[in-house]
Amino acid sequence: MSNTPDTDNAVRAYVDGHRAAFLDELSAWLRIPSVSADPLRAADVRRSARWLRDHLAATGFPVAEIWDTPGAPAVFAEWPSGDPDALTVLVYGHHDVQPADRGDGWRTDPFEPVIENGRLYARGAADDKGQVLIHTLGLRAHLAATGRRAPAVNLKLLVEGEEESGSPHFPELLRSYAGRLACDIVIVSDTGMWSEDTPTVCTGMRGLVDCQIDLYGPDQDIHSGSFGGAVPNPATEAARLAAALHDADRRVAIPGFYDGVVELTERERELFAELPFDEADWLRTAHSRATLGEAGYSTLERIWARPTAEVNGIGGGYQGPGGKTVVPSAAQVKLSFRLVAGQEVEKIQLAVRDWAALLLPAGIRHEITFGGATRPCLTPLDHPALQSVVRAMGRAFGRKVRFTREGGSGPAADLQDVLGAPVLFLGISVPSDGWHAPNEKVELGLLMKGAETAAHLWCDLAENGR
Numbered sequence: 001m002s003n004t005p006d007t008d009n010a011v012r013a014y015v016d017g018h019r020a021a022f023l024d025e026l027s028a029w030l031r032i033p034s035v036s037a038d039p040l041r042a043a044d045v046r047r048s049a050r051w052l053r054d055h056l057a058a059t060g061f062p063v064a065e066i067w068d069t070p071g072a073p074a075v076f077a078e079w080p081s082g083d084p085d086a087l088t089v090l091v092y093g094h095h096d097v098q099p100a101d102r103g104d105g106w107r108t109d110p111f112e113p114v115i116e117n118g119r120l121y122a123r124g125a126a127d128d129k130g131q132v133l134i135h136t137l138g139l140r141a142h143l144a145a146t147g148r149r150a151p152a153v154n155l156k157l158l159v160e161g162e163e164e165s166g167s168p169h170f171p172e173l174l175r176s177y178a179g180r181l182a183c184d185i186v187i188v189s190d191t192g193m194w195s196e197d198t199p200t201v202c203t204g205m206r207g208l209v210d211c212q213i214d215l216y217g218p219d220q221d222i223h224s225g226s227f228g229g230a231v232p233n234p235a236t237e238a239a240r241l242a243a244a245l246h247d248a249d250r251r252v253a254i255p256g257f258y259d260g261v262v263e264l265t266e267r268e269r270e271l272f273a274e275l276p277f278d279e280a281d282w283l284r285t286a287h288s289r290a291t292l293g294e295a296g297y298s299t300l301e302r303i304w305a306r307p308t309a310e311v312n313g314i315g316g317g318y319q320g321p322g323g324k325t326v327v328p329s330a331a332q333v334k335l336s337f338r339l340v341a342g343q344e345v346e347k348i349q350l351a352v353r354d355w356a357a358l359l360l361p362a363g364i365r366h367e368i369t370f371g372g373a374t375r376p377c378l379t380p381l382d383h384p385a386l387q388s389v390v391r392a393m394g395r396a397f398g399r400k401v402r403f404t405r406e407g408g409s410g411p412a413a414d415l416q417d418v419l420g421a422p423v424l425f426l427g428i429s430v431p432s433d434g435w436h437a438p439n440e441k442v443e444l445g446l447l448m449k450g451a452e453t454a455a456h457l458w459c460d461l462a463e464n465g466r
């Protein structure tokens with residue numbers, strides 16, 4: 001009943017009719033420099049949280065609260081549908097922004113929004129305030145177009161204030177409010193789509209494990225003529241570890257690394273291959289001159305759907321001018337691993353420990369220190385809620401919606417793990433938006449399409465999401 005051209009037109013008319021007011025509101029929020037990384041901006045981050053809470057209350061959310069953390073506050077809002085059987089959906093975003101300074105190359109003041117040629121320029125325009133606010137405009141359009149007094153799903157919003165600082169208190173926040181955050185589905189609106197002409201839905205993110213391996217040999221640097229060649233050299237062993245990470249096919253050579261990896265389906269490979277991907281363009285964005293990676297996979301498959309190992313840094317011994325003929329006493333190598341669905345953080349950490357212990361000779365003492373880890377997440381293409389997102393986006397954009405994944409890692413996995421709900425992504429940002437860069441912008445047309453998508457999504461999920 002809701003999926004009709006009439007509803008589509010009513011939603012579009014509402015969104016278009018409220019465009020100017022929406023941009024005024026978004027601009028007011030963007031003027032608050034909520035830079036979570038800067039202690040001098042802590043009061044601004046709080047002001048941003050208060051602005052959002054008031055905005056959500058004015059939108060009609062019966063519950064709109066600020067949730068304090070030991071760092072920056074998050075904002076929570078809730079609007080029950082009134083139907084006891086309704087699906088519960090949690091929308092995630094963040095209200096903090098990356099630092100921005102006129103001197104970094106901004107053409108205008110990063111905290112004084114400017115609209116020019118259909119684009120809104122300001123820090124946070126795309127990442128993530130613009131993408132949070134499409135949900136309030138979309139929700140109002142949903143209510144107006146359907147005549148409902150409450151959303152078709154139980155709608156919750158969680159907008160954190162420390163995402164740009166690595167979400168240090170986010171898992172704890174999720175755990176302490178797990179009851180109030182309970183939901184059937186999570187919608188993350190902090191990602192993008194392929195391009196303005198190619199709407200896409202992201203279906204997963206890779207996980208991350210990183211570590212530093214410290215290697216110790218002689219108690220001090222020693223003469224390479226008197227002792228070299230007869231005792232183990234930690235710098236040589238660091239290089240051997242780095243070189244042993246991959247086999248000749250550039251597959252990761254750590255035993256057990258690929259155990260449980262969810263392989264790409266033929267359908268996914270076909271869909272990735274249909275995307276208008278220009279490798280030469282992509283190489284320019286990679287500041288590199290050739291592609292190289294695991295044999296048998298395309299570039300998109302390598303960065304989205306295959307696990308990887310990377311040497312992030314390696315060092316030790318004499319690095320100064322000229323020569324110094326020593327066997328150094330210590331060396332280090334820093335490694336990171338991107339994980340895909342099916343790989344578990346703890347098993348990978350164990351596999352790395354076993355691998356290093358096996359490769360290193362007697363006389364080299366080593367210590368492995370693991371940093372923070374992030375689990376991978378993936379939603380299957382045939383998941384009913386994913387299909388709802390695709391249909392809602394298709395109605396808003398009037399184009400075929402395709403699929404991507406994200407090679408990076410983020411708090412989506414915490415939401416999935418702590419709340420036990422599948423994570424879906426609804427993002428309308430495009431690569432040219434310049435996240436974290438000078439002159440960040442958002443395309444106004446895409447903001448409106450995003451609001452339309454959000455307006456359609458709640459009815460579709462209510463009907464088909466289970």
Ligand SMILES: [Zn+2]
Pocket residue numbers: 094127128163190
């Ligand atoms: Zn973001």
